Amino acid sequence: xxxxxxxxxxxxxxxxxxxxxxxxxxxxxxxxxxxxxxxxxxxxxxxxxxxxxxxxxxxxxxxxxxxxxxxxxxxxxxxxxxxxxxxxxxxxxxxxxxxxxxxxxxxxxxxxxxxxxxxxxxxxxxxxxxxxxxxxxxxxxxxxxxxxxxxxxxxxxxxxxxxxxxxxx
Numbered sequence: 001x002x003x004x005x006x007x008x009x010x011x012x013x014x015x016x017x018x019x020x021x022x023x024x025x026x027x028x029x030x031x032x033x034x035x036x037x038x039x040x041x042x043x044x045x046x047x048x049x050x051x052x053x054x055x056x057x058x059x060x061x062x063x064x065x066x067x068x069x070x071x072x073x074x075x076x077x078x079x080x081x082x083x084x085x086x087x088x089x090x091x092x093x094x095x096x097x098x099x100x101x102x103x104x105x106x107x108x109x110x111x112x113x114x115x116x117x118x119x120x121x122x123x124x125x126x127x128x129x130x131x132x133x134x135x136x137x138x139x140x141x142x143x144x145x146x147x148x149x150x151x152x153x154x155x156x157x158x159x160x161x162x163x164x165x166x167x168x169x
Contacts, residue, residue, distance in 0.1 A: 006076035008050040008101075011041035013076070043069045052101040059107065074111035081116060092147040099154045113149055 006012030014037065022028045022036070036045075044050035046069035047058065055073075058066025085092050095116075096102075097109055 005080045006042045006073050008043045008052055009039040009041060009045075011037045011045070013079075043073055046072060052105065056101075056105055056107055070107070071111070074108055077108070078112045078116055081112065085116075094148045094150055096150045096152055098152045099156075103151060103153055109149065109151065 003013050004010065019033055019037075022033045023030065028036070039050075042050070043052060043055050047055045047063075047065045049055050049058075049066075055066045055069050059070040081092075081095060095113065097105075097112075101108055
């Protein structure tokens, strides 16, 4: 299998025989298959929108395609975390959500952490709905052996600028 997490347009995990079928049996060119796998799959392929906020809004209003797309996306992220956790012999110190949907989707945080990060109940509780979770919030490690959950705001432009200045010295 070709393994990766799903994104707004990327397919995520896929059986390689699907690529062969599209090329040989369905008559797609390699550039068309690449476009499908990288731009027309993921959230877009399931819901018809590559805008994660639109898909999340559809999830919260009960749109079946958006609900399926968001659940598949969260499953993809959770499965990747589970695989890394296994490779690390469950020695996961922290789960960090960042960039775009990771920074701005408390719903995604909740879906991914449910059952994976027992500490998440400290961050997501009945007294604090997921819509109140914002970048910079962290969960307290109440169990001692469970991963902390962090939401970290990114500033990629600043990181690139700092690296450029460092390289020019």
